[in-house]
Amino acid sequence: MKWCHVPVAGHPLLGVADASGSIELLRLLPSEDTWTLQPCSRLALEKQCLALSLDWSTGKAGRASDQPLKIISSDSKGQLHLLKILEAGPGLQAVVTWRAHQFEAWVAAFNYWQTEVVYSGGDDGLLKGWDTRMPDTAAFSSRRHSMGVCSIQSSPHRENVLATGSYDEHVLLWDTRSLRQPLADVPVQGGVWRLKWHPFQRDLLLAACMHGGFTIINYQMAAGVTVMDCLLNTAFTVSHEFEGEQEAISLSCPLPNSLVYGIDWSWLYFCRLPQTQPSFPGSDPEARTADQDPTLKVADPSPAPSSECLADSDGVGGTTPQNGSKLEAPLQPSAEDKKDGRLPTTGIKICDCDQDLEAADFDINLLATCSFYNRVLHLWKCENI
Numbered sequence: 001m002k003w004c005h006v007p008v009a010g011h012p013l014l015g016v017a018d019a020s021g022s023i024e025l026l027r028l029l030p031s032e033d034t035w036t037l038q039p040c041s042r043l044a045l046e047k048q049c050l051a052l053s054l055d056w057s058t059g060k061a062g063r064a065s066d067q068p069l070k071i072i073s074s075d076s077k078g079q080l081h082l083l084k085i086l087e088a089g090p091g092l093q094a095v096v097t098w099r100a101h102q103f104e105a106w107v108a109a110f111n112y113w114q115t116e117v118v119y120s121g122g123d124d125g126l127l128k129g130w131d132t133r134m135p136d137t138a139a140f141s142s143r144r145h146s147m148g149v150c151s152i153q154s155s156p157h158r159e160n161v162l163a164t165g166s167y168d169e170h171v172l173l174w175d176t177r178s179l180r181q182p183l184a185d186v187p188v189q190g191g192v193w194r195l196k197w198h199p200f201q202r203d204l205l206l207a208a209c210m211h212g213g214f215t216i217i218n219y220q221m222a223a224g225v226t227v228m229d230c231l232l233n234t235a236f237t238v239s240h241e242f243e244g245e246q247e248a249i250s251l252s253c254p255l256p257n258s259l260v261y262g263i264d265w266s267w268l269y270f271c272r273l274p275q276t277q278p279s280f281p282g283s284d285p286e287a288r289t290a291d292q293d294p295t296l297k298v299a300d301p302s303p304a305p306s307s308e309c310l311a312d313s314d315g316v317g318g319t320t321p322q323n324g325s326k327l328e329a330p331l332q333p334s335a336e337d338k339k340d341g342r343l344p345t346t347g348i349k350i351c352d353c354d355q356d357l358e359a360a361d362f363d364i365n366l367l368a369t370c371s372f373y374n375r376v377l378h379l380w381k382c383e384n385i
Contacts, residue, residue, distance in 0.1 A: 005058045008069065008090045015071055017051035020044075023073055023083060025090055043083065043092040050076040052106055059112035060156035070095075072118045072132075074105035080120055082132050098135040100128060106150040111176065113159040121149025127164055129179070140179050144172060151195040157202035165192025171207055173219060188215050189254065194263050198365070206367060208263035213254040214369055216382070258371035266366035 004013040012028040014037060025041040045051055057070040069085040071092075078101035084093045100108075101122025111117035117139070120128050127149045129139040147167035154176075155161035162174040171192055172182040190212020198204035205217045365382040 002054055002056060004056050004069070005061075006069075008085065008087050013090060015054050015056065017054040017073055019050045021046055021049040021051050021075060023051060023054060023071060023081075023092060025085075025092060027090075041089060041091045043094065045073060045075055045081050045097075046077060046079065049079075052076060052104060053108050055109045055118075057110050057112070057115040059110060059154060067115065070110075070115060072108045072110055074100070074108040074120060076104050078103055078105045078122060078124075080105060080108050080118065080130070080135070082118075082135075096132065096135055098130075100130070100138075101126060104148075106148060107152050109152040109154060111162075112154045112156055119152050119154070119162065119164075121145075121152055121164065121166070123148040125149065125166075127152070129176075142179060144182060145170065147191075151192050151207075153195045153197055155197055155202070156199070157197065163195050163197070163205055165195050165207060167191040169209070169212070171195065171205070171215075171217060184219065186215075186217055188212055190260075193261050196264050198265050199267050201365075204265075204365075206263055206265060208260045208369065210259045210261065212260075213258075214260050214263055215253065255369070255371060258374045258376065260369050260371045262368075262370035264368055266368070268366060 001014060001016050004015065007013070009027075014026045014028065016024045016026065018024065022042055022044045024039060024043075026037040027040050029036050029038050052074050054071050054073045057067070057072075069087060071083040071085065073081045073083065075081065078099055079097055080100045081097045082095040084095050085091070086093055100120045101124050103123035105120055105122045107121045109119050111119065116132050118130050118132055120130065122128075125143060125145055125147055127142045127145060129141075131139050145164065145166035145168050149164060149166045151163075151165035153163050155163070160176045162176050164172045164174065165188075166172075169188055169190055169192070171186045171188060173184040173186075174182050188207060188209045190209030192207050193210050194206075194208035196206045198206070203219050205219065207215045207217065209215055367380050367382060368377065369380065370377045
């Protein structure tokens, strides 16, 4: 599932790729004191196949008025499907379908800066690029990943930057102008099923690593050099890899008894209130005080959760609440917070939408993970990253 990042016909629009081989659009509509997802269009891609992925062409801020809204999808037969959104409906219209991979096409994604270009990854271990105006032949094909390619995302902040992940347990960063070799290679613990760039902080990349939990990677680009660092609690696993003169530090957050498939950043962004000690992202980590170290923890519940809100004791590890359970519930807004649209996080505020994001002090980020086997959804609060 993916939200379209611009309203369509005045409403938020959710795209769903499902196991029946269809793409479905649902509108988010107000309904009394709540919200409702209303199905508005459905298109079957192919008979006897599974729809495996989708991506919107609106992955970065801003869209030209004459730029059509599109979806790219992939299926279990190795095909890619380009769809056009008829915004008045809204509705779905098939544009072109082509065979891209020998086996399952796990993922398809747009180049958000040139939406005629799409990328695909398959169980054949290939990463491919396509010009949708001439889809009969791949624009490029790479075997740099050693196993099936299952996650791809174009950076919404930097043109020509692409991230890919694979069952081979590596995250690769590419310059799309020269795809012979990746810019960087970060090993992680587990197959990389999802990749999500942070919506505002251009250097942060989130990876769902299946049995390896999840990882936050910080790519700092300066003078043509990519420096890699992952920002997690120091209690998590640390590994070092060297590539030429570059050191890659990969820290992972394992979640036992689970397979982390779903992961995403919150589009809410927060700043510390003035009386709270500020942090300085990108400053010398040795100069930080102990309470300024990057941390990642399960968000504190407010008010105190009932036993129904807590995961089973066999679930993943996290901050231990007073009742001894291993997991804490997600943030629970109070009635006043719900009315005002606020989250009950002490000492912070939600930044104004028109604030200059480049100058914003991103002391707190929220992210969500969902996992297979234990069937748990977690909301995490990251501080000082």
